[in-house]
Amino acid sequence: MAGNSFGKVFRITTFGESHGAAIGVIIDGCPPNIALDLDFIQYELDKRKPGQSKITTQRKESDTCQILSGVFEGKTTGTPIAIVIPNEDQKSKDYDHNKDTFRPSHADYTYQHKYGIRDHRGGGRSSARETAARVAAGAIAKLALKKVGIEVVAHVSSVGTIDAPHIDFTSVEDFEALRESNIVRCADPSTAKEMINLIDQIRKEGDTIGGKVSCIVKNCPVGLGEPVFDKLHADLGKAMLSINAVHGFDYGSGFDGSTMRGSEHNDIFEKNHLGDVITRTNFSGGIQGGISNGMDINFRVAFKPVATIMTNQQTVNKDGDAAEIKGKGRHDPCVVPRAVAIVEAMAALVIIDHYLRNNLYQ
Template identity: 90%
Template structure:
């Protein structure tokens, strides 16, 4: 199976399945002398782990990571970093009813058609459990970016038709404190309460609902991104669209920009009191011509409703015959509260990779 690696210089390869012994990641190309804060890495994983609240899946995993190589006396050595996360709470029998039938809107059918074999236990490799390995790698990337002053912050900006108002991110620490003050991971507490009530009602009805995560990259220098096929926003888009359940990505003004005129949309250049070149507006989302311009990088990621619902649905079996399936097992009624950490991790992987690539021009 190809397509398990991501990045050019800072490159990761993830491995493992939902109900295997462990999942993990190999990180190659990490610069030496990055201070590795294992508590920080674990905190990032804790934001993504299952079983953390009434509005997430009740699978219980500690997601305790083990760093096997590439770190010595608390610093990266420049050699490959291996991290594993043991699976502790597999209940494979919950998926026995999926053995011969395909769940609607899951990867079951296409995996079976493509490979002629599939791990039906929780989706195997197609399970969102794989994203824990990305969060571990992203935590290393965030630590490396922190050393050069780049910060990344995301939150749940919508669930269903509930949209949060714009939240200021002048202080990342204050923004994160607001976000972590509620189980919806929305930095606007009033909106968070509405989101929690909606997700809980959907859960009780045996259904699921989608939402959006908004993300900002702060203090990104000018010049990250390659001008043609490796545009910074293109790589961010690929990273986000590789996350399970993601159905949309936009940056800056996004689709709303298509309704505007150039006279409204152009970001006029200016110079601040410190002599730094800025733009008065940021419809470009911090990226122009595929290259960062020094302004905040803003983007949104849209997640579909989780495909497993607790009601009967028509499907087909492995013999191509019409069949019926009912959702069982432990699943999220809405993925976005746990997806915040994944979005930040993938953004960190992209930004650090381009930061390292950009050093060849200096």
């Protein structure tokens, strides 16, 4: 199976399955002398881990990571970093009912067709459990970025048809405090209450709902991104679309920009009081010509409803005969509260990779 690695200079390779002994990641190309704050890495993993509230899956995983290499006396050495996260709460019998049937909108059919074999226990490699390894790697990327003043922060900006208002902020710390004040991870507390009530209602009905995560990269320097095929927004798009259940990505004005005139959409350049070149508006989302322009990078990631629902659905079995299936076990009614950490991690991995490509890291 190819496609398990991401990045060119700061490169990660993840491994493991949902119901295997462990999942993990190898990080190659991480700069030396970065102080590894283990509490911060665990904090990032805790944002993603299951069983954290009534609106997430009740699978209980501590997601305690073990760093096996690449660190000495609390600092990175520049050699490959190996991280393992044991699986502690597998209930593989919950998936016996779909051993010979294909769950609608899951990877069951495509994996079986492509490889001639599949791990029916939670989807194996296709499970979102794999993303915990990305979050661990992303936490180290965030520590490396923080050392040079770049910060990545995201929150849940919509659930179903409930949209949070645009939130302006200067302090990432204050924004995170607002976001972490509620279980849906929306930085607007009043909207968060509506979102929580909707998700809880959907959960009780045995159904699921989708939503969006909005992300901002602050203090990104001018010049990140490569011409043509390695444009910064293209790599961010690939990173986000590689996340389980993601069905859409837009940056800056996104699809709304297609309804505007050039006279409305153009970001006019000017100097600020510090003498830096900025733009009056930011419809470009901090990226022009595929290269960062020094403004905040902002984008949205759309997540589909979780495919496993607790009601009967028609499907087919491995022989192509009609069958019926109903979800069992522990599943998220809405994935976006836990996806915030994954979006931040993947964004951090893209930014640190491009930063290192520019030979900017000291």
